[in-house]
Amino acid sequence: MAWIDERAALTRERRSGALSAFHGTLGGLKTLMSGETRQTLRTMTQCAPDDIVYAIRVLAGIEGAAVIIHGSAGCAASALFAPDASNLLYSTNLDEKDSILGGDEKLREAISRAASRGASAVFVLGTPVTAINNDDVNSVISEFEDRTGVKVTYANTDGFKSKTPVTGYDIASHCLLRGLVEHSRSEGSQSGCGCFINLITMSESPSDVLSVLGMFEDLGISVNVLPRYSSADSVKRASRAAASVALNGGECEYLVDGLEESFGVRAIRTDSPIGIEAAERFIRAAAGALGVEQEAERYIAERRGEADEAASKTPLSGYGVFLNMDLEPAASFAALVSELGGKVTGVAVPYVDEFNKRLLDKFHDNATPFIVANGQPFEIANALSKTKSDFCVVPRGIAASVLPFGIVPIEWGHESFFGWDGILAFSSLISRLKNSRGIKPFRGEIYKKTWLSKSGNWHVKTEVR
């Protein structure tokens, strides 16, 4: 796997032609993605996560790992209250003078300090200041490693090279594959290789991960969770697993493929376990890798009854649901909506690329409004204003954008919708939320009417090379 030997992961735009803007229908997007995609730009944007935010999220999720943000103090803010954030977060606190003279001294101090606190791994993340200033981070790291023997890994984030923040997950994965995962699989084989599975998670909430762990526990499958909610040891032993399965294949593709290609850990490519069919496919795929197919069938038969009963009540019959989430879970969620008798009235995803475009075929109605919004609430508001939806499943933080249209927002992540328990939880939530339809916002409309009446791609243009 040649790209593992590179200094940094390529951006998603370069590696997989990630498309981050599109407004139209599912059919139109399928047609567009069947050819060579041309990069687009927005002439109006709202602030959204970048690769730094996503890379911090992953690396700070490793217990005991020190994460050094080499930049101004504000660049480290996002990990302060993450539920699984490491307590060893350092900022080199660069100021204007450092932006001119360089921040090497502060970086040396930060690495020494982090390493002296017994960190299980030390990561340095780049920021716009260090990228523009061209700080020679690798020299500082090499010098420290030569002097102390402590391994330090550089995540070459910069905040501006990629429009697709999922690049941050790739950069973090690259760091882990190069710097932390045990490279000697044969040593591992002598100590019980192959008796557990890697569960790869990047963005899922604790409740989502816990619900999937519960399913594996019921099946007697041992699981190694990484990179979020993990420890340095969990990451190290990932190369000894029998297989890796991701909760969101698109986000975790770099790590799952890297483990397979560099360490021979079989990649299980399956759907996010949301909805009856997808949960079954997920469990069958994982069980197949560990040779426990019969147990899996027994388990599925046992769990299916409750979910079938919930679905038979068709709680979504006559209701429209707009899905605003990553393409991987959206494909499974669309099936769940249909299993519960509802209709998908529109889909907004952050990006589509070569790796996940196959999932577009999982949606059946080519006339469904489909937008690639890259976390732009004003475009999503525009789309919502033109659809007749009753519910909108949204990530945390943008529910207020949904309310002006009389749509009930369902924030994802508080309660897990994964697995059979997730089906029951979602059905139950829908029954409770039906009374909230037509809910009015307290705040006035923030978007001008002239914008909502325009086409959603008004501010999207094709990039000129």
Added chain:
Amino acid sequence: MKNVIKNPRNGCSLHGALMTALAIRGVTPIVHSNSGCAVQNYLAENFAARLGRFEVPGSSVLEKQVIFGGGSRLREQIKNTVKVLDGSLYIVLNGCESAMVGDDVPGMAKEAAERKEPVICARFAGFHGSAHHGYSRAMWDLIDGAASLGIARGEESGRCGRLVSVFGIAPGLNAHFRGDLLELRRMFRRLDAEANIFFGPGGADELANAPSAALNVSFSKWGGFVCGRMEEKYGTPKLEFDFVPVGFEAVREMVLAIAERISPDDGAVDDFLREERVRFEYFMELTDEYRAAVIGARAALVGTESVVTGVGKFLNEQLAATVTASVITDSPASGGSNADNPRRSDDSEEIEDILRRSGADIILGSPMEAPIARELNVPLLEISPPAGPKLILGKSYLGITGAVNLTEDYISALTAHKAGRELEIALEIRRMSQKY
């Protein structure tokens, strides 16, 4: 500037400016930086604002703008933001890149203003300091910028003898800024004065009124910067307090100092102080039984200088607490010995060391002190930023209302902790006795 910081709580100037702009109704910020800069702040400081955390317009600069300059990208962003998002005043806030690349941000804002769009810009970038610096600088840029657009009403209407502008209680940097400012407005009205608090229902209109204020009052050194600039440019007299007033004595001190400057009607001050005293005493006399249970409790305080000073004084003088450690987080200075009290630090490792040595029975700090409070098995009362995921709307720890709230929360935290501890001990006794 201090070197490396563990778990930096003060963000950068952009973050302070962003919270300041978002907290003023009618003001819409336009962030000129890479897309994640504003999001970083929201993930740390999830404070309630009209624009949600991912709704803030920003130029999301890309590599080509870093190489060739981001001026034209900012131009189109401004032009389109005013067409898409509501606002009576737009302010461009800069990240580090635009300063390093040398984008002509004032030029772009001026171009927009020439098109009669109400756009101004902040004249600083993220790495110029902490969020507190960002508040000071943005506040000044907003007032001065509004004046430059001709929005300010000061010069036409002359100075308004009963208008007082309040500075130094900053959005997101004072955990209870809205409640504190509304409490100040209530008090000022009783003194026949109208308070310009900026972060209340009045919103951007109050920016327009600011140059005509008769007096600027500051409750921290961060407000002092704005008052100084206002005095230089508009000749507005200033009055500076280095504490947030909590309890009757502090309110009295503040009211008398302000009354001296704005000369309220005869009897207004005495009437007001009499009523406030009665209100304060009414509530406090109900607490004697509860206070007895917490007399002499050792308290450690972590927060901004003005809050730590004001709250510490009240705890010590009214609730008979012993303040064993005070850590000031908004103006960390290098040097200072371990024996210094208050200590100045924004580094969580240093702060935790100070708290470990303090022998405190209770910590009054931010949610960032939760791990050390757990480690020391003491209660944590959250009085400081960053507020984390907690929703804070109108609660105040200022004035008489604030003193009552603080007394409730402080005593309840200690007594609830004691009750929990007693329950643990009772269970332990039962467990031990069952061994035999």
